[in-house]
Amino acid sequence: MNFEKSEQLFEKSKRRIPGGVNSPVRAFGAVGRTPLFIDHAKGSHITDVDGNIYLDYVCSWGPGILGHAHPEVVEAVQRACADGLTYGAPTEKEWRLAELIHEAMGSVEKVRLVSSGTEAVMSAVRAARGYTGRDLIIKFKGNYHGHSDGLLVKAGSAALTTAVPDSSGVPVSYTQNTLVALYNDPDSVKELMEKYGKQVAAIILEPVAANMGVVLPQKGFLEFLREITRQYGALLIFDEVITGFRLGYGGAQEYFNVVPDMTTLGKIVGGGMPMAAYGGRAEIMDMVSPAGPVYQAGTLSGNPVATTAGIATLEILKAHPEYYRELERKARRLALAFAERAKKTGEKLWVNQIGSLLSVFFTEGPVQDYDSALASDTKAYGAYFGEMLDQGVYVAPSQFEAMFVSAAHTDEEIEETCKVICG
Numbered sequence: 001m002n003f004e005k006s007e008q009l010f011e012k013s014k015r016r017i018p019g020g021v022n023s024p025v026r027a028f029g030a031v032g033r034t035p036l037f038i039d040h041a042k043g044s045h046i047t048d049v050d051g052n053i054y055l056d057y058v059c060s061w062g063p064g065i066l067g068h069a070h071p072e073v074v075e076a077v078q079r080a081c082a083d084g085l086t087y088g089a090p091t092e093k094e095w096r097l098a099e100l101i102h103e104a105m106g107s108v109e110k111v112r113l114v115s116s117g118t119e120a121v122m123s124a125v126r127a128a129r130g131y132t133g134r135d136l137i138i139k140f141k142g143n144y145h146g147h148s149d150g151l152l153v154k155a156g157s158a159a160l161t162t163a164v165p166d167s168s169g170v171p172v173s174y175t176q177n178t179l180v181a182l183y184n185d186p187d188s189v190k191e192l193m194e195k196y197g198k199q200v201a202a203i204i205l206e207p208v209a210a211n212m213g214v215v216l217p218q219k220g221f222l223e224f225l226r227e228i229t230r231q232y233g234a235l236l237i238f239d240e241v242i243t244g245f246r247l248g249y250g251g252a253q254e255y256f257n258v259v260p261d262m263t264t265l266g267k268i269v270g271g272g273m274p275m276a277a278y279g280g281r282a283e284i285m286d287m288v289s290p291a292g293p294v295y296q297a298g299t300l301s302g303n304p305v306a307t308t309a310g311i312a313t314l315e316i317l318k319a320h321p322e323y324y325r326e327l328e329r330k331a332r333r334l335a336l337a338f339a340e341r342a343k344k345t346g347e348k349l350w351v352n353q354i355g356s357l358l359s360v361f362f363t364e365g366p367v368q369d370y371d372s373a374l375a376s377d378t379k380a381y382g383a384y385f386g387e388m389l390d391q392g393v394y395v396a397p398s399q400f401e402a403m404f405v406s407a408a409h410t411d412e413e414i415e416e417t418c419k420v421i422c423g
């Protein structure tokens with residue numbers, strides 16, 4: 001395989017764009033390779049500028065559940081473009097998408113459309129604070145909620161209570177209202193709630209963590225969070241930016257049958273366009289301006305083209321409930337291939353899989369929280385990544401990202417991938 005054009009473009013881009021990319025993980029830093037510059041993609045395949053074709057399991061980090069350039073979505077978007085790219089005024093499409101979201105997730109009685117997952121979570125937290133009149137939020141170590149200042153926090157290992165910024169440029173004062181608990185560890189939550197419960201506006205989490213690799217909630221963990229937030233009058237926010245419309249049409253809340261007060265959505269909800277959403281109980285969302293005193297706005301919010309892509313994608317998913325069973329079956333087949341690989345190579349591998357999300361960790365496991373995910377041998381992951389890429393399979397260029405299966409992946413392609421996995 002030749003990567004000459006990608007290498008040249010990366011060098012040129014580095015001179016004009018920090019690190020040569022517009023989002024850090026794209027730089028392939030964690031796997032020691034040159035990032036692929038993409039020319040085009042169709043269905044389950046993605047083609048780089050050197051003409052190399054890969055089976056794509058990154059799927060743009062989640063949005064691509066139908067595969068790339070789904071003809072119905074593309075056609076709808078093209079028609080929408082011809083009608084104007086943005087008006088800065090309400091459209092029927094925004095109402096339509098809000099209805100679709102509500103139909104999928106009954107807990108989202110009212111919803112606001114925004115342009116990125118970061119914006120959705122930032123705004124949801126603001127609404128939760130406005131509604132409860134409280135300042136503190138609790139998040140979980142290893143859960144990612146976008147890059148807004150107050151959420152760019154990982155607890156220092158000794159410090160469950162004092163959150164430290166995870167990024168330069170974030171004043172410590174901006175993170176002082178963020179408390180950090182441990183995923184799948186109810187005691188860490190209890191401890192914080194006993195101390196600060198009456199000041200806690202919300203507990204926010206990824207109901208299935210997918211930004212430290214895929215980590216499933218242990219049995220009863222989500223129910224416990226539902227219960228303890230009720231007990232203290234705090235809100236429960238599910239960040240379903242990845243899980244929404246992926247674990248099932250109704251997201252993680254349907255899959256686990258636990259109803260949050262608020263939900264954030266992104267990725268699939270925009271069908272590949274910049275679109276995200278936050279919503280929840282009507283009385284909470286009615287705090288948002290102009291209905292209420294919590295300010296939030298956006299020039300391109302509910303953009304007609306992005307809204308069209310979202311509607312087209314959700315309508316296809318809604319019409320094909322069987323997709324979710326198929327996706328789960330395919331992902332399970334891939335998980336099995338990793339088990340076969342481990343038997344063959346003697347590598348210590350651990351696989352977490354749920355629905356169409358999976359991660360292989362290069363560790364004995366089990367991987368159930370951030371610290372056990374960190375036990376993974378990232379060098380071994382890098383080698384595996386290179387091995388896959390050189391055989392035409394594009395997986396996440398980081399141990400701590402998920403492998404995504406799309407409806408466009410055929411059984412033959414899954415079997416092909418299994419062969420590559422098994423080596």
Ligand SMILES: *Cc1c(COP(=O)(O)O)cnc(C)c1O
Pocket residue numbers: 115116117118119121144145146147206211239240241242266267276
């Ligand atoms: C991707 C992601 C975000 C951030 O969304 P952006 O659109 O990248 O800003 C937030 N939460 C979760 C769970 C995500 O996976």
